[in-house]
Amino acid sequence: MKNDLTKIVISGEGGQGIQTIAKVLAESFKDSGFYVSYIPQFGPEQRGAPSISFIQYSTKEIKYPRFYKADYLIVLRERAIPATTTFVNSKTKVIFDSSTIRPNVIKQSENKKEAVPATKLAFDLFGKKNLNLIISGYLTKLFSLNEKAVWKIIKNQLQKKFSEKKDLEDNARNAFIYGYEFTSEKKNFSQPTFKTNKTIIISKNREREAFISPELCKGCGICIEKCPVGALKFGDEIGVYGNPIPEIDIDKCINCGNCFRFCPDCAIKVKKKSK
Amino acid sequence: MEKLSYITGNEAAVLGAIEGDAESFFGYPITPATEILEGWIRKAEENKNLNYLQTEDEIAAGFAVIGALLAGKKAFTATAGIGHVLMQDPISMAENERLPFVGIIAQRGGPSTGTVIYSQQELNLASYGGNGDGLRIVYSASSVSEVYYLSQKVFSIAWKYRFPTFLLTDGYLAKQRVNTKLEKYLKPFPSSKILREMKDKPTHLRNCYGSEIEFANILKRNIADYKSLINKVAESESYKASDSKYLIIAHGSVASAAKDSVDILRNSNVKAGLLRPITIRPLDSRNIRRLALKAEKVFIIESAFEQFARMIIFKVPEIANKTVKIYKPAEGFTPDEIASLVNEKI
Amino acid sequence: MTKTIDKNFSMPKCFNERSKPSLYCPGCGQSIFLKHLGFIIDDLEIQGKTTLGIDIGCSLLAWNFFNFDIVQTHHGRSVPVAVGYKLSNKRRIVMSIMGDGGGYAIGLQSLLHAAFRNNPISVFVLNNTGYSMTGGQMAPTSIPGEITTTSPSGKDPKNSGKAFHGPELIKQISDNSAYIARASVSNPIMLQKMIKKTLENQIKNNSFSFLEVLTPCPTNWKTTASESFNFLSKMEKEFPIGEMTKNEK
Numbered sequence: 001m002k003n004d005l006t007k008i009v010i011s012g013e014g015g016q017g018i019q020t021i022a023k024v025l026a027e028s029f030k031d032s033g034f035y036v037s038y039i040p041q042f043g044p045e046q047r048g049a050p051s052i053s054f055i056q057y058s059t060k061e062i063k064y065p066r067f068y069k070a071d072y073l074i075v076l077r078e079r080a081i082p083a084t085t086t087f088v089n090s091k092t093k094v095i096f097d098s099s100t101i102r103p104n105v106i107k108q109s110e111n112k113k114e115a116v117p118a119t120k121l122a123f124d125l126f127g128k129k130n131l132n133l134i135i136s137g138y139l140t141k142l143f144s145l146n147e148k149a150v151w152k153i154i155k156n157q158l159q160k161k162f163s164e165k166k167d168l169e170d171n172a173r174n175a176f177i178y179g180y181e182f183t184s185e186k187k188n189f190s191q192p193t194f195k196t197n198k199t200i201i202i203s204k205n206r207e208r209e210a211f212i213s214p215e216l217c218k219g220c221g222i223c224i225e226k227c228p229v230g231a232l233k234f235g236d237e238i239g240v241y242g243n244p245i246p247e248i249d250i251d252k253c254i255n256c257g258n259c260f261r262f263c264p265d266c267a268i269k270v271k272k273k274s275k
Numbered sequence: 276m277e278k279l280s281y282i283t284g285n286e287a288a289v290l291g292a293i294e295g296d297a298e299s300f301f302g303y304p305i306t307p308a309t310e311i312l313e314g315w316i317r318k319a320e321e322n323k324n325l326n327y328l329q330t331e332d333e334i335a336a337g338f339a340v341i342g343a344l345l346a347g348k349k350a351f352t353a354t355a356g357i358g359h360v361l362m363q364d365p366i367s368m369a370e371n372e373r374l375p376f377v378g379i380i381a382q383r384g385g386p387s388t389g390t391v392i393y394s395q396q397e398l399n400l401a402s403y404g405g406n407g408d409g410l411r412i413v414y415s416a417s418s419v420s421e422v423y424y425l426s427q428k429v430f431s432i433a434w435k436y437r438f439p440t441f442l443l444t445d446g447y448l449a450k451q452r453v454n455t456k457l458e459k460y461l462k463p464f465p466s467s468k469i470l471r472e473m474k475d476k477p478t479h480l481r482n483c484y485g486s487e488i489e490f491a492n493i494l495k496r497n498i499a500d501y502k503s504l505i506n507k508v509a510e511s512e513s514y515k516a517s518d519s520k521y522l523i524i525a526h527g528s529v530a531s532a533a534k535d536s537v538d539i540l541r542n543s544n545v546k547a548g549l550l551r552p553i554t555i556r557p558l559d560s561r562n563i564r565r566l567a568l569k570a571e572k573v574f575i576i577e578s579a580f581e582q583f584a585r586m587i588i589f590k591v592p593e594i595a596n597k598t599v600k601i602y603k604p605a606e607g608f609t610p611d612e613i614a615s616l617v618n619e620k621i
Numbered sequence: 622m623t624k625t626i627d628k629n630f631s632m633p634k635c636f637n638e639r640s641k642p643s644l645y646c647p648g649c650g651q652s653i654f655l656k657h658l659g660f661i662i663d664d665l666e667i668q669g670k671t672t673l674g675i676d677i678g679c680s681l682l683a684w685n686f687f688n689f690d691i692v693q694t695h696h697g698r699s700v701p702v703a704v705g706y707k708l709s710n711k712r713r714i715v716m717s718i719m720g721d722g723g724g725y726a727i728g729l730q731s732l733l734h735a736a737f738r739n740n741p742i743s744v745f746v747l748n749n750t751g752y753s754m755t756g757g758q759m760a761p762t763s764i765p766g767e768i769t770t771t772s773p774s775g776k777d778p779k780n781s782g783k784a785f786h787g788p789e790l791i792k793q794i795s796d797n798s799a800y801i802a803r804a805s806v807s808n809p810i811m812l813q814k815m816i817k818k819t820l821e822n823q824i825k826n827n828s829f830s831f832l833e834v835l836t837p838c839p840t841n842w843k844t845t846a847s848e849s850f851n852f853l854s855k856m857e858k859e860f861p862i863g864e865m866t867k868n869e870k
Binding site for chain 3: 298299301326328330331332334335336337338339340341342343345346347348350364365367368372470471472474475477478479480481482483
Binding site: 014015049200211213215216218219220221222224225226240241243260261262263264265266267268269 | 630633636643644646647648649651652653656806809839845846847850
């Protein structure tokens with residue numbers, strides 16, 4: 001008899017909503033009449049490690065939660081690749097975020113690769129937090145799930161957030177539908193535009209110089225909160241976890257040192273220009 | 276008569292540890308191990324190179340031992356019963372981080388507070404306690420003079436192989452005062468700083484890992500190291516065993532009684548012999564196998580319910596059908612008693 | 622993967638740049654504390670003399686945070702390890718860092734006795750009113766009414782006690798020469814001063830030294846940067862900031 005077990009790995013950065021995608025997907029398989037098994041990778045690290053989840057669905061009951069090779073690998077951040085390459089064999093279909101991952105780092109034959117530039121789409125069209133909805137929409141189509149039923153599950157999951165703001169729900173719904181209707185890139189992949197800048201960003205005027213390191217910044221926003229003159233706001237650059245990071249208006253800055261003092265990750269500093 | 280020391284097992288443990296270059300002791304009073312704590316403190320008052328702390332409980336005692344080991348000191352603790360149970364928390368850390376933890380365990384009756392007197396029921400706990408696979412070295416002493424010898428040796432073995440190392444005694448051995456000959460262990464292995472105090476090459480000791488694979492690799496390495504020490508560390512004593520028809524396997528105090536019972540049995544023309552594992556972990560399987568397969572009948576005798584028997588039969592499963600298991604948890608055996616128990620079954 | 626982090630730009634010199642960005646969540650108060658601890662260690666020039674014991678809880682994430690010896694211990698056990706280490710290596714400056722669970726629940730016995738015996742170590746307890754590593758359960762320090770995964774309708778002081786005040790308790794049993802204080806990451810300048818005294822008191826007076834630090838946990842509190850600091854101000858009303866000097870005779 002044909003083995004009808006399908007094994008899926010979804011991976012990305014902690015805080016990207018990877019586990020939300022996985023939960024929604026698993027529940028959708030269950031509601032479509034399949035047996036499912038879903039387990040997140042869990043370890044002591046919270047945001048510091050890539051987020052990985054394991055889903056299986058089948059017409060037969062599934063008892064063992066883990067596997068060595070996946071039929072599908074969905075990977076949304078380059079940082080998650082080393083932890084997931086072990087699940088890939090020649091049959092694995094790899095779906096990656098082409099706005100954050102260079103296609104050549106995905107070690108898989110061309111006909112087994114497809115991409116959704118999900119991070120860029122989220123930033124440009126729906127806001128960064130809707131990345132997981134675009135992916136959920138895309139996967140709904142990929143696995144031939146009922147779009148309305150999946151949306152109902154998402155709504156249940158995000159009920160609390162949606163109840164606070166109506167436009168959040170509309171936006172999320174649009175992101176989901178956009179993902180559902182999106183035609184994935186095959187062979188001609190877009191180039192990653194959402195890459196963490198490896199160099200320190202320096203802003204200066206005659207009096208002051210500010211240094212921001214995207215490689216260190218996790219985008220927590222504490223410096224923005226603690227800046228007494230509003231010289232900091234989230235900008236276009238992204239930090240180590242793929243979140244937007246602050247940019248500084250150096251002319252507004254009064255060099256009070258608060259951003260430096262409060263930054264948990266030593267990612268920002270302003271100093272008087274040495275003459 | 277040559278000069279003998281008149282000494283208890285607990286006193287022998289203190290003197291042995293000092294002879295084995297021990298420098299630090301941390302502990303909490305518990306019968307029948309308390310005199311090791313008291314005796315060490317008296318010695319430390321005379322000798323400034325020895326230090327100690329009576330801690331708030333056994334958990335703290337064990338972790339303070341670890342602190343001292345990290346600083347390169349030959350440190351140890353002594354405990355028993357429920358204190359030994361609490362001690363599994365620090366021992367488990369020592370097992371994972373390959374720290375040369377040394378413990379002297381004066382076994383008492385269990386479970387729970389049990390008795391404060393005598394037992395061999397801490398065999399499993401010393402060997403396999405904790406939430407790992409029991410990568411530990413465990414000695415069992417059968418006389419006061421052996422307590423002295425082995426309490427020197429455990430420090431060298433621990434520091435040489437970097438696995439937690441224990442010496443099992445029991446309430447009888449600990450409290451019994453005898454005149455006996457004390458023998459020195461001649462090649463003490465030196466200790467060294469585990470935290471090496473270098474800022475360009477800091478030591479970062481971990482016990483918590485992020486993935487199965489990462490941790491599995493650590494464990495694989497530790498298991499390989501443990502396997503490679505077996506032939507170097509495992510030891511046993513055999514007494515009139517090479518031609519024996521009836522082989523008694525026992526350890527610790529029970530083995531002492533059994534040794535005398537072998538003579539009693541031989542006097543009545545019963546070809547009995549004794550095999551006494553000195554190391555419980557790892558067992559000297561080669562010798563056990565060699566002698567046990569030859570014997571017509573094997574008697575495994577212990578003051579616990581099948582803890583020791585399980586370990587032996589696991590190593591030589593072929594003897595299961597010809598083995599008589601004799602157990603009296605938390606009670607001792609006299610030589611006459613063993614002789615008549617063997618006689619009944621042959 | 623090779624890392625190209627430039628340490629000189631804003632980090633304490635004693636940081637291990639290879640471990641950065643650290644494993645701590647975005648906006649974690651513990652990393653704000655660790656940064657200031659690093660600057661004070663630089664300032665006192667004691668990097669070469671310092672040993673750190675960390676606990677289980679989020680402090681375990683600091684296992685390679687600094688370029689000096691660090692040992693990861695068990696939950697609540699970094700204090701007895703530090704005590705044993707210091708006793709055996711008296712010239713080292715020995716620190717223990719743990720959370721409010723390690724300090725005030727599972728490890729309280731050892732913490733109190735180290736204070737009681739006046740063991741010359743510097744202990745830092747980071748209070749974020751919850752158990753963060755395990756996903757936001759109630760801690761002794763949770764404030765009455767605080768919602769956690771194990772107090773889903775709010776901490777009920779009738780069953781679970783009020784908010785646990787560590788420094789105030791330790792003060793009762795510690796030696797007059799001990800240093801005991803509470804700081805908050807909301808005031809980094811005062812935090813630095815108190816960290817410095819917590820280390821100096823071990824060095825100069827050979828005495829037990831204790832600092833509780835109030836830190837935000839945006840992951841489990843589910844707070845934005847501004848909400849984190851609002852909750853921190855609420856905490857500061859419950860847990861007053863300052864030094865708890867003993868009444869001198």
